Amino acid sequence: MEERFDASKIAFHSLSRKLGEPWVEVYRRRALEMARGDPERQRALASLAGARVLNFLIGPYGEGRENRGLLSWSPQGLDQNSLESSRLSDSPVENTSWLVSLALRLGAAAAGVAVLERRWVYERVQLNPYSPHEPRCKRIEFRPVSQPQEDEDELIIPDSVTRALVVIVTMRKEELRSKSPLAASIETNLGYSRMATLVVSMASAIREAGFTAIPCMNDTALSVPLAVSAGLGLAGRHGLLIAHEKGSSVRIAKVLTDMPLKAATPPSNPIPEFCHACGLCASSCPVGAIPKGEPTREALHPCNMAGHLKWPVDGEACLAYWVEQGESCALCQGVCPLS
Template sequence: MDTGDPKGHSRRDFGKIMATLFGAGAAATAGPIIGLAQAEEQIKKNREKLQVVEGSRIQIDENKFQRFSSRNIAFNVVSRELGESWYKVGYQKNLAKNLGEGRTGKALEPVGQAQARSAASLAFASTSWNVSTGAHGEGHENEGILSWSSYKMPKFITDKPPDEKNPENLTQQIKVVARLFGADLVGIAPFNPAWIYSSTQTNTYDPGEPKTKDIVIKDVPKPQGDERELVIPSDAKSVVVMAYEMNRLMVQTSPSFLSSAATNLGYGRMGVGSIFLAEFIRGLGYWAIPSKNDTGVSVPMAIEAGLGENSRMGLLITPQFGPSIRLSKVITNMPLISDKPIRFGVEEFCAACKKCARECPSKAIPTGEQAWEGPNECSLNGVKKWYSDTKKCLHFWLENGSSCSNCVAVCPFTKGPSWGHDLVHFMVDKAPLADGIWLGLDDAFGYGRRRSDKEIWEANFSSYGIDPKKG
């Protein structure tokens, strides 16, 4: 199925639109509840300038495409290959190396023992928040706080039929509440079974034989599951996709414990946001499935929800924060108004840039053209895109002793809108023969340079380090 490559918005207006979108996004993270509603309305108006004319920009080859199983996520595959949990290998065995010698990668000023320990402690402390909302084998689909049925909402509320059925009113409420629960961006996509995992591995990071449950879609009144399968009701209508900004300065210390902490803080926020929003939806008389990285593939859902575009590195790039985000989602039967996919030049930009591939220490990011198949079993084949080798990426994490976010750190979109960024876009659009020049300009401006640990401890951050006006 080829869903087409329809016309997008002219990139000549890129700078003006990006600045407007970024301003609305910043207001949304800071304002009270009435400010959130106003900011969302402004983003809605500006999104219309970037919307794809018709259809989705995701192209699928039905002869090659199959729903993906989480047993083939790199974290699970590499654990089986190692015969031991990748997490244990990477974060426990290499802890002494990082505390004693600093980190691998490009040279910085020496990191002292005390400072290295502080960075490691922050990474592990922030991981506890991630684990508490379902991660690292301690939370799966339809288990604990990620339950597919009501977690704490009283039954006399959840069992009551919906009072509000107007999609426009419900959509406004959902977007405001999603922001109130911590989302920096929120979009709505129609439910698409293609992006739901075919099965989920329940013994996460276990080096033994994978234990899986099928994820199926059936005509049942509410989400349910047993030892064999998890069931999503066939009346699923919408997916609410939420993006949470990660702190840019912390990400730019990558590969390090401080960049891991930025990621973990994002994971914790996305867990809280999806769980809280699911409970709110249940309180209105509809069913809801909260999801972090579980249940389905987040990036294509976010693309169809109008939050951004796919990139060379395989991550979603948003107009407001670039790829420096985490994604969560909530699947529901609530009747909501879907957003449309947007286009603001990412595909063309990535084709010329390749900075993420250049700065990838594992060389996991491709430098060539888009393809229909990836390098190994960890790839969701049958979709036209750039395929990163996630196994190579994870093996570098093991070597380094902490996660790596170099691709996010150096991406020109991470820094948000600026006159320099607009200049680069103008050059790519108007002077394709000069494509090799603009990357040098981006480097010359110092964008994406690696930050020192000292800069982070002396930075003036707001709560969770997410204020886009800082740093």
């Protein structure tokens, strides 16, 4: 079986271990320090709190997001057995057309279906996010069970869950490259809040139609390869999705399901030709986190997954820059000419 990625290696966790405290606390301290005596920055911080509220309401970051809060893997307050007895349709074409149009109606900029290849699902997730201590982890396993389950050691996805509905939301490119205080942070958090509403709504609709739904933000599985497999775009030099027609200023969320859905055919080359000659994101990155050379299958940094052709981005250098600035950066998305 192909290796899966250990999510305790993502930069948000590994940088916290290096800093000796949660990255988000250092970041927040810095943000408050910079806002002292600066009304424009204080207003921007308050705007940020408004932009991110829905993302925070759907579930805590405190013990991993998988199967927590509104990102629960079970139908909340609904009897799944009675829902299953009145399943909507077993036609993959009809189901896909209905789900994609519903996602667009609920605010997605685009939606598509991917085969849920297990190599894109995290091997394990960290239960003490951003902790400076050793990671406490839970494995994600696939088993022949009828419903998603969780025990002390494992989060269990039924074998029947073979599809990912992938949705994207857009962000305003001009905000991502704006020099106004916290403009990129606010826009990014608005994107997260939109993703939250979308995945929770889509999961509810899928359950009401009688099927299993596992709503995910960035948790549970790697979003970019799933979005590429779903035919929504290609993986750019900056390590992010370049969505067809929408470009780089997008965020991705997904719902894993056993609903019969017609999956897209993945592109034969997941990397845009244009990125080879362009390199604007790499030359614009203030900390050189985006490689300037050719793509590789090697993991150049601990947060990279080896074995898949891409430009491996130094996620820790990127996040350390956010912490130092007291605000997040999305310049690579903002400058991308394909946005």
